[in-house]
Amino acid sequence: MTDTVRVVGVSYRYGGVTALREVDVEFPTGVTAVLGPNGAGKSTLLGLLSTALRAQSGSVDLDGTDSVRDRRQYRRGLGFLPQSFTLPENLTVSEFLTLTAWQRLVPRSRRRAAVEEALRAVDLTGKRDVKISQLSGGMHRRVGIAQAIVNRPGVLLLDEPTVGLDPRQRRGLRELVRALGRERTVVVSTHLTEDVAATADRVVVLDEGTVRFHGTVATLTGGRGGRASDIDAAYEALVAEEGR
Incomplete structure (x- = not known):
């Protein structure tokens, strides 16, 4: 199994508003950032990938397993x-x-080990017996990621995971996301190019429900570099070109 998610010809509308239009993308192992402004369709795409939403046209599958039929x-x-x-x-x-x-549905025989594994992955082993009410905002996010990986999924979906965090918490969470992407497919939606620069191997640029770019960060920036400023410049040029 390659843990690759494929989106083919997917569109989605809310009433008369088109949120996604004929989206064709592929998410392989590693970290792929879905980049775009608020209202670009990022959360709708993650909703479809997670099955919280159902595609109105097209298909979503994980290594051939269809998100609707199976x-x-x-x-x-x-x-x-x-x-x-x-x-x-x-x-x-x-x-x-x-x-x-x-x-x-983690078997009882390995439930304790699964919890310990998830705690280690998000660096919260020392907080295992602390009530959630006593945790900081950054630790809340880490617990959220821990619950998402406790069953050892091959695909991890994170919708704007750094929103609301202070700079130190944001830096720590980005390091965690990067580490998680070494062994699984991670899809991160974000409107921050800093998130892309710090975590992503690949990037999907969404604008007004349409995929404007899909490929490596190096290809997006034309080899200029992978800093946030490089990604910002490439993103602005791409959107401006598509708008002409």
Whole structure:
């Protein structure tokens, strides 16, 4: 299995508004950033990848497993952290992750190990017995990622994971995302080119529901570099060219 998600000919409308238009993209192993301004269609795309939304045309599959026809099997390979989420503040971190592992059908015999593995991955082993209500905003995000990976998914979807974090928390989360992408397919939606520069191997540029670019960061910047300023310049030039 290659843990590759393929999106073919996907469109989505909210009433009379087209959120996505004939999207054809592929997400292989590594970190792919979906970059675009608010309203570009990023959250809609992640909603379709996660099966929270159902494609109105086209298809989404994970290594040939269709997200509609084989929804249950497709979802077993996914972990998802939406932009807005709530955590049960009365539980400890390990209690919450154990509950999540049970919900994700992790066998009882390896549930404890799965929780410990997830805690190590997000660097929260020392907080296992701390109530979620006592954690910082950055740690809340880490717990959110831990619940998304507790069942060892091959694909991890993160919707604007650094929003609302201070610079130090944002830097730590970016390092975590980069590390997670070494072993799995990670899709990160963001409107921040700093996120792309710090985490991504590949980038999908979305603008007004249309894919303007899909490829490596180096290709996007024309070899100029992978800094946020390089990506900013390439993004602005791309959108301006498409608008002419």
